Amino acid sequence: MIQNKYIKYAIILVSILIPIVTFYFWQIFYTSNLNVKGKRDFYLLIPTKSANFETVVDSLEANKMVHDVMYFRFLSKLLKYPEHVKPGRYKIKPNAGNYEVIKALRSGNQTAVKLTFNNVRLKQELVEKVAGKFEFDSTEFKRMLNDPEVAKFYGFTPETIVGMFLPNTYEVYWNTTPQKLLGRMKSEYDKFWTAERKAKAKALNLTQDEVITLASIVEAETKKKDEKPRVAGVYLNHLAANEPLRADPTVIFAIGDFGIKRLLHNQLLYQSPYNTYINKGLPPGPINIPEPSSIDAVLNREKHDYMYFCASPKLNGYHIFAVTYQEHLKNAKDYQKALNQLGIKK
Incomplete structure (x- = not known):
């Protein structure tokens, strides 16, 4: 009888303890413990050279991201995370639980950086796009871009x-x-240059580099996608005739003053291999990083007899095209008149 009584008590005790223990472990695993009451995602950065568990905990505590560090440490050890710390960038959502975060950290399930390239004119601007987004030093990236062997x-x-x-x-x-x-960028570049695009470049008697360089000039001349093939056709006509391109954006690039709205005669004589008024052919390289639409505009250029163009006096972003120099002078005069009326001298 006494033995049965103890068994009964034991069963009651266990039945009480199981829910308590279960609830305790549920709290440790799933209750919000990181970025509690946060309003935005937090990105935990674990450096390659110091990827260890204490570094992770120190970073979380320094950024006030962990509510109960004891719970976090306990579950980390239970899941053997201290032995499997992986460097990287990890997203911690608001009110995240220990288990989901530790699972991501232990597996190395990083959140990638979104790197966007657009509106880049200078190599230094490209470096600045990268600076601060990655673990590596951007000065090393800059050095590599300027290294002929690389x-x-x-x-x-x-x-x-x-x-x-x-x-x-x-x-x-x-x-x-x-x-x-x-x-990675070379891989993306190679994917872009399909067999069809390569064939079109060959038909134009241009290398891929030359297509991109010409596309950068088209990009600088117009943002109107429907006009790009026509602009490209003008420059290809100049190349075919062995005449200088006389592209204003190349002079502006050479001078390095991108605030210029109106080039003066002496500026057109600026000594630089990028100045297409005094040098025939294409400049040594792109004067910006052109959009794919500009590259395709060159590859699918409009066939015509135009040799000249200037900005429309309507100042709407479009251009007026001409076959003869006399026509061009008239169009240019109308444009200059529009600039004068607005008081634009430079």
Whole structure:
């Protein structure tokens, strides 16, 4: 009888303890413990050189991201996370539980950095787009872009390598290396250059680098997609006639003053290999990173006899095209008149 009584008590005790223990572990696993009451995602950065558990805990505590560090440590050890710390960038959503975060950290399930290239004119601007987004030092990235041997490895020169960075948004891991980033961009570049695009470049008697360089001039001349093939056709007509391109954006690029609205005669004589008023052919490299639409505009250029164009006096972003120089002078005069009326001298 007494033994049965103890068994009965034991069963009652266990039945009480099981829910308590279950609830306790449920709290440890799933109750909000990280980024509690946060209003936005937090990104935990775990450096490659110091990827250890204490670094993770220190970072969470320094950023006030962990509510109960004891719970976090307990479950981390239970899941053997201290032995499997992986560097990277990890997203912690508001009111995240220990288990979901530790699981992501332990598996190395990073949140990629979104890297966007657009409106880039100078190599330094490209470096600045990358600066601060990754673990590596941007100065090393800049050095590699200017290194002739690095450029040669990817099939470019220091002047043309920026053409490898096609405008788009890419997802790249925070702890990638400059070498891996360059490799990724080369891979995207190679994907873009399909057999069809290569065939069209060959038909124009242009290399891929030359297509991108010409596309950068088209890009600088007009933002109107429907006009780009016509602009490209003008410059291809100049190349076919072995005449200087006389592209104003190349002079502005050479001078380095992108605030210029109106080029003066002496500026057209500025000594630079990029000045297409005094040099025949294409400049040494792109004067910006052109959009794919500009590259395709060159590859699918409009066939016509136009040799000249100038901005429309309507100042609507479009241009007026001409076959003869006399027509062009008239169009240019109308445009200059529009600038004078607005008081634009430079």
